[in-house]
Structure formats: structure tokens, C-alpha cells
Amino acid sequence: MKKSFNQFTGSAKYIASEELRNAVNVAIALGKPLLIKGEPGTGKTMLAESIAESLNKELIVWNIKSTTKAQDGLYVYDTVQRLYDSQFQDHDVSDIKQYIKLGKLGEAFVSQEQVVLLIDEIDKADLEFPNDLLWELDQMSFYIPETKETITAVHRPIVIITSNAEKELPDAFLRRCIFHYIEFPDVKRMKEIIKVHFDNLDRKLLEQCLETFYWIRNFDNLQKKPSTSELLDWLQALVLGGIHPRKIGEEIPFLGVLLKKNQDLDALLWNVKNPRAAKRSSFYR
Amino acid sequence: MFTEFFFELRAQGVPVSMNEWYTLLEALERGMAYSSLIGFYYLCRAVLIKSEAYYDKFDLAFARFFEGVETPEDLPEQIWEWLERELPNDHTVRMLGDLKQYDLDTLKQMLAERLAEQTEEHHGGNYWVGTGGTSPFGHSGYHPGGIRLGGESQNRSAVKVAAERRFYEFRDDETLDTRQFQMALRKLRQFTTRLEGAKTELDLDETIEATGKNAGRLELVWTRPRQNAIKVLLLMDSGGSMLSYSQLCNQLFMAVNRSTHFKDLQIFYFHNCIYDWLYLDPSCRQSESIKTTYVLNSLDSDYRVILVGDASMAPSELVRVGGIIDWGLYNEEPGLTWLQRLRRHFEYAVWLNPIPARYWKWAEGAYTIKQIREVFPMHELTVQGLDQAVKALMARKQ
Structure with missing residues (x-):
């Protein structure tokens, strides 16, 4: 077997089964998000840490809550701050850029080196959440209308998505993922x-x-x-x-x-x- | 070559799309299966299957399709050691056309003979067991119809792994546990902001309006976050014929009960069919009862109604005055009228039947099932059925 550059083999602190290692490597090679499901406590979140550690890459964690929206991961336009600033006139409010704050996905895109992006517990969010991310994860770019800018990934991040299976994920989203179910260890x-x-x-x-x-x-x-x-x-x-x-x-x-x-x-x-x-x-x- | 496998999967009811198939081909082209059947098995599963619920069907299809392709397991330790040492990079494949194809039995027999003859390590070459080369035995070599011995550190054949069917319990056409019912029920929701709760979100439109009115001085207006507005009325049959489904109904009951996302949840019981009274607990005692008309009057028509019952009873219980099964009770109106009344009052209602749908026409209560199906959309009490029922509850009356 040829050892390619990005090859996940598990790390000292994390025991990955052969199936899991294969799935990770397939996902990395094909540049597709890896969706990990499994019982709580089977090390879904740990996996991303382990991948980042073994490939020596930075890990960006996006924790999903029930109120998280897809937009939050791209960027947030802080209108309230801008409105306040305009009131007191101590900032140049015409420069919208300073009110655009990149979310975790945005951060992963603009990073100068390839990063591991963990989207943790995606099933906690709204049912439509995964669908709202389809384009961004596929094309690895998004557009900010406020500044007329397009953010494109410098390096395609390694995307790991975990789910506790509280909700089913939409088919269109699943089709784009590599999937692995972590069994409870024997x-x-x-x-x-x-x-x-x-x-x-x-x-x-x-x-x-x-x-x-x-x-x-x-x-x-x-x-x-x-x-x-x-x-x-x-x-x-x-x-x-x-x-x-x-x-x-x-x-x-x-x-x-x-x-x-x-x-x-x-x-x-x-x-x-x-x-x-x-x-x-x-x-x- | 193995496009047939794609159709085999689809025939097994695994939802595989062309999209995923192309991904698989791309991965194979890059050698991601590591030229072994087990590697191929894991690759196929990771790329094609998107839910553990389909792992079992995938295993079945895989085992069926690749039956007869296997790798022997009980090799002498020493052979394993030889195989673990890799051949230095000389993978030129020559004279492939000259290589003989053997059938599996012949191969097994030849392997046994070869092992008996062989006394030392071999890498490369075309006869002995070793790595590389074109002998039909060993790994990292090439023979169009050979037996792969080892390679990597695996010794389980993919077909065997598949045939183990470890994921049988995840199948979703089986009746499933509380958690999966809960998952299905979670879809039963409709968000609104017009409920009580703290105002934590900025209402942009109102803010602009208020600021404008305030002569340009900023005035922020906040609004409430969205909340689920769905209210549920669960009516469960706890009659004698339901006893055989108690486990299943119990699970549904717990799933509904634990679903905290409903704005309101009301649960009542009935015995076989609904008449003048609904009961507060499954024992259906008259002392613990409430008038059905009271329920109809006090609950808004936007309650989502889920009726659970086998819908199987004597026809008289459904269509006759005084047909009620309980001794000492009398009904002025037939059960069917009550059911229709319920249906008219509530905009959204479904009936969940623990009897599998394929028996509805032949079950003991086929007649009453048919009658009730004309009033309520009926779904079987499985995860898939509940899924469909929830969809029906989100849409207007069909």
C-alpha cells in the first residue's frame, strides 16, 4: 500500500478501527465531508481531534446548538454594533468590513493552511440546517453581499461532521458525505x-x-x-x-x-x- | 463489471444514487480499496450507505453478490510472516494473458499442495506463495483469479464480515425502540414567534420603524425566538385485543411522553372504539373518565390527533347503537359517528395501527379497519409508518 501524504492512521490517544481509518482516508482523498454517527461516548468528537493531531493540522470546532443557523457558520454581520457606532460617530461606519465577523466555516476557508473542521452534533440544529450548507460544503465558497466579496477556501478543509441521530439528515446532504457508523467497542x-x-x-x-x-x-x-x-x-x-x-x-x-x-x-x-x-x-x- | 452490484443494492431497497456510484468509481480509480475485497467492502459501505439502518441490507446484498469470493483464514503462522514482508517496488505486470484462471476449488487444492511443497519465503515470481509476482497465491501481486493471502493485517473475508450481519438490529422496517419513535415525532413541529418567552432577538424591521419614528435616534426592538406551536392529543386503545401489542404501544407512549418539544400534550384512553367517554388511564374505569364532548369542546381544532389502536372489533361495536363492548354501558350513537365527529372537529388526525399494513385486508377486524380507514388516514405503527403519519399531521386534511 502506498502511503500518501494525508494518511490517517490513528493517534496515541485514540484507537481507530480499520474501517474507521479507511473511511477517514477515503473522505480526505475525495475531499468530501465525513459524517460520523454512533452511540454517545463512542468517541465521535475525539476522532476529529485525533485526525488533526496525527496529520498535524489545526482543528476548528463548530459546536451546533438547537438555535444555530447555517449563516452563523459563514459570517455574522453585526448590525447592532454598526447602528450604535453610527449613533456616536466615533467609527467610520461606511467600512462595512469591520462589522463582518467570519464564522467557523469562514475561518476554515480563509486559513492559509489546510485545517480540520469539526461540525459537532449537526443533528441538534434545525431540520433544514444541513441543506443550507450544501452549496458551501460542495463549492467551498460563499458570497457576502454586504461587502460584495466571495470567500473561497484557500485549502479544502477536512470536514468531520458528527451526529447523534436525534434527527434524520436530508438525503441531498447525505449523498455528498462519506458515512461511517462507530459501533460500540467489543x-x-x-x-x-x-x-x-x-x-x-x-x-x-x-x-x-x-x-x-x-x-x-x-x-x-x-x-x-x-x-x-x-x-x-x-x-x-x-x-x-x-x-x-x-x-x-x-x-x-x-x-x-x-x-x-x-x-x-x-x-x-x-x-x-x-x-x-x-x-x-x-x-x- | 460490478454495475450489477448497484442494481442488487437497489433491489434490496438500499437508496443508492448515481451520484454516490460515481464517487465510488472515482475512489476505486484512486486505489482506495487497497486491492482487497475487505477494503472494497469498507469503501463501498462508506461511500454508498448513509445510515446504519441500511448496513444490514448492504451486508445482505454484498454477501449475495460476492458469494464464493473468499480468502482462507487458517494459514500456517509462518506463511503469514512471509506475507507480511513487502516486495520492493517491482509491480510491472507482465504476461497477464498467459496466466491461467482457476476455479475456487482447484485454487484451494493447489494452495494446499503448494504449501506442502514450499519451505521458504518467496517474493516475486510466478509459482510460490509470497508477495508480488504473478502466482495465484499471496498478496500485492497480480493474478486475475488468484487467492489473496493476507496483505495489510486483515484476515477476515469481506463476505464473511458481510454475512455476519452485525447491523441487523438497525433495520428500520423492523419495529423499533423508543428513541427512533422519538426521532420521528420530532418532525412534528411548527415554529412560531407569537408565544410567551423572553424577547432576545433583534427585530430588524421594527427597529428601523421605531428609529425612524424616533427622528433617527437609535431605538432597538427585540422579539421572541421561534418556538414549537404544535399541540398533540394522543388517544390510545387499551382494549383486550391490544394486549399483544402492548410492548410496541408502550414504546410509542414513552416516545410521545418524552418528546418535550410539544406545546401541549393530552393523553386519553379508549376501549376498542370511542363513545361518550374517554378514560384517564389504561384501565378504562368509569370512575376515571371524562366526557368525550368535553374534550372536543375544550381542545382547539389545531390539536394534532394521534389515535392508536388495532381498529379491530365486532362490526356492531362500530356501527350499532348500543354496540359498546362494556357491559352496563350504552351508547346512543354508534362509535363510527363519534369517530367522524372527532375527525370533523380536529383538522389534523391520523390513526396508527400496530397490525402490519399487509394484514389489514385479512386480519380478523378487516371490516372495521376498512370502515375506520375511510374516516382517518391509517398508518402502521412502525418507524416508517409513524414518519408518514407525522407528514400527514403536518399537512391539511387529505
């Missing part, structure tokens, strides 16, 4: 991940923890299944607490670190006490 990969974060963990402790962790995850009625980050926190707590490995399976210390919801805690404890009754489903509640 025991083997989980061990690799843990190895990255903990130097020398007691082997017995690790085995016990993983067994208990996957046992908890396999309960159907949990509202929020514990994820990798919770497992790491839990391990940290167990190590600091100096808990003996044998105790973990028996009493599950610091369970609150793994399960954040009261109902889940109750459900788990109840399940443990009444293994048979748990199988019956209740009607409407």
Missing part, C-alpha cells in the same frame, strides 16, 4: 482503549470491570446505557478507591458513575433481586 477493542488511558491496571480488576460493565449494558430496560467515557470514569474511581477486584462483581461499587438516571439504578437493582419478574412487561408504563 471487549477486545475496549481493552485497547483502556490501555491508552491507564498505564498499568490490575489485570483481575480489568477483567472483573469489563464483565460487570457489559453485563449492565446488556439490560434492555436501561434508558441510558453506560458508555466508554463512563467506564473510564468508573475505572478511575475504583482505582482511587482501592477496591478489591473480587468486590466488583458482588456489590458493584460506585454504580452511580455508570448509571446516571435514578430509574436505571432502580431498574438494575430490581432486576437483580427479581430475575424472573423482570421478564414480564407491563402494559403502558
Whole structure:
């Protein structure tokens, strides 16, 4: 296999599966945005950091909120400031340029070096949000009518988009993306991940923890299944607490670190006490 | 060559477009599949498939199409080591026409024989197992119909990976969990600024107007951000025949209940069909009931109504006076009249049926299902069905 210049191979702090590495490299080579989906806590956001680190590029993060509009990523025209300035007449308000503030996407375009742009949790925004970005992501340029300027990407940024699948994304948008779904890591990969974060963990402790962790995850009625980050926190707590490995399976210390919801805690404890009754489903509640 | 695969995917119901197919061809031209089937598998999936819901269908299509193409797994350790060392750059492909094509069984047999004969590493050449060269066995070499042994660090065959069907649970034509129902319900929204809330957005038009009136002295006017104005009325059948669907209905109930984006949510229950009374809890006790007319009068016509029920009952329950199933209750008007009344009052209403649509004509309650479908647009209670129902709820009466 020829090693091309922009080849993502994972980084010291981040274990990327072969499929994921392939997807990243395809996206980079074809210059298309990479859409990453997966359960919370599978390292979607970390991926962009890892790519930036391993390719030695700057990372620009655009965090999407429910109120974010596509325009915010391009540029914001601060009319209120301009109006205020015109009132007090201590600025030259005819120069509109000083009131145009580039958004994250704009920043990525004007950067003199290729950057990694992370559009984080795109599904939080309005349903139409992805469609509003189609042209800009395709052409890598946008027009600012206020200054009659066209901003064109100096270098096509590597665009990583993450989604928690809260909303479905429009087809037209999906067609332009490379897609990858990060599976929840299995025991083997989980061990690799843990190895990255903990130097020398007691082997017995690790085995016990993983067994208990996957046992908890396999309960159907949990509202929020514990994820990798919770497992790491839990391990940290167990190590600091100096808990003996044998105790973990028996009493599950610091369970609150793994399960954040009261109902889940109750459900788990109840399940443990009444293994048979748990199988019956209740009607409407 | 493998254009057929494109059609195989489409036949499996995977929405692949020409656009994506061109992208795939472009990627292949650049050698992004790393000349291995598993690399090809990952490449195809990344480029062609845009939702984990289709991973399973993709796996099926892939396994079916590339069946018979496989790489052997149980190779002696030593062979792996030989293969891991790459051939120095000499990839000139010569005399390709002379290379023999073998079928898979012959190849497997030859490989076994060759392995028995071979005692050392080989890179290049046309006979021994090694890297490069034109022997049908090994990797990084070229043989039009050879077996790739290793290469990279993978030893799973793509067809095997595909055949594992690890993504079966993501299929969206299966009935799905709360979260996916919630996702579908999220589309049920309509934004308006005319609700209560803090005024945080600059209203440009009003600002200009006010500033003008203020003789040019700046006067800022703020307005409220947009909010969802959708109100939902959920009516659920909790009759005996619904027991078999309780799990499914339970999930829908939780999804609706957890959807915080509605301006208002009202939930009532009924037993088989709607008559004079609606019930406050699924047990449908008369002591916990409310008059249907009260609900009709107190709720505006812009409530989006979602009825959930199997719509299967004795015809008399639907069309006869006094046909109500509950002993000791009597209805002056047939259930159908009540349903029609409901339909007239509310502008947007749908019926969700947990019975799969393909059985509607043959199910026990086929007659009443047909009758009710004439009143309400009916969709099956799956993610796709709910999707369609939500679309219907956003549009005016059909």
C-alpha cells in the first residue's frame, strides 16, 4: 500500500478501527465531508481531534446548538454594533468590513493552511440546517453581499461532521458525505482503549470491570446505557478507591458513575433481586 | 463489471444514487480499496450507505453478490510472516494473458499442495506463495483469479464480515425502540414567534420603524425566538385485543411522553372504539373518565390527533347503537359517528395501527379497519409508518 501524504492512521490517544481509518482516508482523498454517527461516548468528537493531531493540522470546532443557523457558520454581520457606532460617530461606519465577523466555516476557508473542521452534533440544529450548507460544503465558497466579496477556501478543509441521530439528515446532504457508523467497542477493542488511558491496571480488576460493565449494558430496560467515557470514569474511581477486584462483581461499587438516571439504578437493582419478574412487561408504563 | 452490484443494492431497497456510484468509481480509480475485497467492502459501505439502518441490507446484498469470493483464514503462522514482508517496488505486470484462471476449488487444492511443497519465503515470481509476482497465491501481486493471502493485517473475508450481519438490529422496517419513535415525532413541529418567552432577538424591521419614528435616534426592538406551536392529543386503545401489542404501544407512549418539544400534550384512553367517554388511564374505569364532548369542546381544532389502536372489533361495536363492548354501558350513537365527529372537529388526525399494513385486508377486524380507514388516514405503527403519519399531521386534511 502506498502511503500518501494525508494518511490517517490513528493517534496515541485514540484507537481507530480499520474501517474507521479507511473511511477517514477515503473522505480526505475525495475531499468530501465525513459524517460520523454512533452511540454517545463512542468517541465521535475525539476522532476529529485525533485526525488533526496525527496529520498535524489545526482543528476548528463548530459546536451546533438547537438555535444555530447555517449563516452563523459563514459570517455574522453585526448590525447592532454598526447602528450604535453610527449613533456616536466615533467609527467610520461606511467600512462595512469591520462589522463582518467570519464564522467557523469562514475561518476554515480563509486559513492559509489546510485545517480540520469539526461540525459537532449537526443533528441538534434545525431540520433544514444541513441543506443550507450544501452549496458551501460542495463549492467551498460563499458570497457576502454586504461587502460584495466571495470567500473561497484557500485549502479544502477536512470536514468531520458528527451526529447523534436525534434527527434524520436530508438525503441531498447525505449523498455528498462519506458515512461511517462507530459501533460500540467489543471487549477486545475496549481493552485497547483502556490501555491508552491507564498505564498499568490490575489485570483481575480489568477483567472483573469489563464483565460487570457489559453485563449492565446488556439490560434492555436501561434508558441510558453506560458508555466508554463512563467506564473510564468508573475505572478511575475504583482505582482511587482501592477496591478489591473480587468486590466488583458482588456489590458493584460506585454504580452511580455508570448509571446516571435514578430509574436505571432502580431498574438494575430490581432486576437483580427479581430475575424472573423482570421478564414480564407491563402494559403502558 | 460490478454495475450489477448497484442494481442488487437497489433491489434490496438500499437508496443508492448515481451520484454516490460515481464517487465510488472515482475512489476505486484512486486505489482506495487497497486491492482487497475487505477494503472494497469498507469503501463501498462508506461511500454508498448513509445510515446504519441500511448496513444490514448492504451486508445482505454484498454477501449475495460476492458469494464464493473468499480468502482462507487458517494459514500456517509462518506463511503469514512471509506475507507480511513487502516486495520492493517491482509491480510491472507482465504476461497477464498467459496466466491461467482457476476455479475456487482447484485454487484451494493447489494452495494446499503448494504449501506442502514450499519451505521458504518467496517474493516475486510466478509459482510460490509470497508477495508480488504473478502466482495465484499471496498478496500485492497480480493474478486475475488468484487467492489473496493476507496483505495489510486483515484476515477476515469481506463476505464473511458481510454475512455476519452485525447491523441487523438497525433495520428500520423492523419495529423499533423508543428513541427512533422519538426521532420521528420530532418532525412534528411548527415554529412560531407569537408565544410567551423572553424577547432576545433583534427585530430588524421594527427597529428601523421605531428609529425612524424616533427622528433617527437609535431605538432597538427585540422579539421572541421561534418556538414549537404544535399541540398533540394522543388517544390510545387499551382494549383486550391490544394486549399483544402492548410492548410496541408502550414504546410509542414513552416516545410521545418524552418528546418535550410539544406545546401541549393530552393523553386519553379508549376501549376498542370511542363513545361518550374517554378514560384517564389504561384501565378504562368509569370512575376515571371524562366526557368525550368535553374534550372536543375544550381542545382547539389545531390539536394534532394521534389515535392508536388495532381498529379491530365486532362490526356492531362500530356501527350499532348500543354496540359498546362494556357491559352496563350504552351508547346512543354508534362509535363510527363519534369517530367522524372527532375527525370533523380536529383538522389534523391520523390513526396508527400496530397490525402490519399487509394484514389489514385479512386480519380478523378487516371490516372495521376498512370502515375506520375511510374516516382517518391509517398508518402502521412502525418507524416508517409513524414518519408518514407525522407528514400527514403536518399537512391539511387529505
